Amino acid sequence: MKSSFFRNWLEYMASNNNIGIVEKPVSITHEIAAFTKYLDGKNPVLFSNVEGYDIPVVAGIASTREQFADAIGCSLKDMSTKFLDAIDNPVPNQRMNREDAPVQENVVTEDIDLLTMLPIPKFHKKDSGHYITAGLAIVRDPKTGKQNVSIHRLQVSGKNKLGALILPRHTYNFYKYAEERDQPLEIAIVLGVDPILMLASQAIAPLGQDELEIAGAIKGEAVSVVKCTTVDIDVPAYSEIVLEGKILPKVRESEGPFGEFPSYYGPESDKHVITVDAITHRSCPIFQTCLAGSDENLLLGAIPREAGLLRALRNTSPMVKEVHLTRGGKNRFHLVVSMKKRNEGEAKNVIFAAFAGHYDIKQVIIVDEEIDIFNSEQVEWCVATRFQADKDLVVAHGALGSKLDPSTDNGVSAKMGLDCTVPLDADPFDYEVTEIPNMEKIDFEADIQWKAKNKLSSYWKEESMTK
Ligand code: MN
Secondary structure, eight states: OTTSSHHHHHHHHHHTTOOEEEOSOBOTBTHHHHHHHHHTTTOOEEESOBTTOSSOEEEOSOOSHHHHHHHHTSOGGGHHHHHHHHHHSOOOOEEOOGGGOGGGSEEEOSSOOHHHHSOOOBOSTTOOSOEEOSOEEEEEOTTTOOEEEEEOOEEEEETTEEEEOOOTTHHHHHHHHHHHTTOOEEEEEEESOOHHHHHHTTOOOOTTOOHHHHHHHHHTSOOEEEEOSSSSOEEETTOSEEEEEEEEEEEEEEEOOEEOTTSSEEOOEEEEEEEEEEEEEOSSOOEEEOOTTSHHHHHHHHHHHHHHHHHHHHHHOTTEEEEEEOTTTTTTSEEEEEEOOOSTTHHHHHHHHHHHHOTTOOEEEEEETTSOTTOHHHHHHHHHHSOOHHHHEEEEEEEEOOTTOTTSBTTEEEEEEEEOOOOTTSOGGGGOOOOOTTGGGOOHHHHOOSSOSSOGGGGTOHHHHTO
16 A cells, blocks of 8 residues: 555655655745646655745645556556445544554644744735645534544634635534534644545545545555544544644634636635644644645546546446546536447436536536547547537536636536437448558557668669669
8 A cells, every 4th residue: 555644655656756856945935836836747746945944845745647546556447436435335443542643743732823833835826825725624523423524725814713615515514513503613634644535535425424434445444543632533643734623603704815726716705714722743744735726636526526426327327437527627517428328318318417416517528438538539529520519419507516617607507418429320330430450460660660771762763772
């Protein structure tokens, strides 16, 4: 298991010369973001000399599908199945003693000043401030005691205060329950975790399922956790830094704007407020960050969602083969699906299932099973040659979309589905793909030479051939 902990994963990447190391002094304002963007989609980056801090920063721990698959220890094609199996068969966490837990080697409860203590970057030009972006937010359901894990953008709003965007999913549910009783909701924010923990936190799992247990299932061994020092929350014991605190009831303060994943700013408004009462950390901790809109950020959403969508679409049609949330669609908005159509009209049902599968889905392209849906040129070829807009296009009006898509009416969005499957009653010859016979039998590398024996003209001047 290459990614059992944050540090193992970094060591593994470094052993293959896969970490970009920046030793020159860098500023937390814009400079960390710039290097991270430059290496995004290629390598993690380690900043060993952050101006004003003793703590190094790591960004982009995985930013390609191959790297995530490598962390999981499976092939690209098996990632969705691996994920679904983990959701179905979670592995309970294993609790460690405080004295054995690296993340509690140091405990700070007084004079907390987030921005003085931690190298928290500022990313985009019009961001309101410094943001924690790669923190696993762990909360406990006040009713069932089950934990939930998610990631939120967290603005540094004061010495021990964070502004949080908490969208209406599981954490929000628990918070509302507490707030109705005038209670704060305890929270732990965990920094410095491996790619599997990051991925598992984004699983589309039912309310009541602890995402750390999904991570345990993917890893094939329980996640070691330790109880926080000031709140009743279990956190990964081998993480780097944990912020312990509370989401305050009935308090909202200014947060944003913040450069978000679609490459536009999420606007300023009054949002939830978290106070931080304790910070625990390993000795010589490493600060983890993630650039919003980077491939790391986008793939963290895409890989778990593809798994969830695959299951949802197969409930509609068991002949759905693969799904792909494309990069150009910000790994959220555009879905390509391959399937073996057995009944006319079936692809359109799959389009409706995809619209219902996640509110972010805005465009769905359905192609036949033999198409490589990870090859955008092949997919476009299907749109070009297997699609007629007057009968193969589905448009849904006024559905819920993403509030972060500026072309929507505050999140109210149209949806578009393109059925690019070949009609079942088509003359097979019309769609016969051209082919050159026996190409696979030729050893081209052996049969082609790159250096002419004499002058090139010797190949067409007969007299020179006889010399
Ligand atoms: Mn959840």
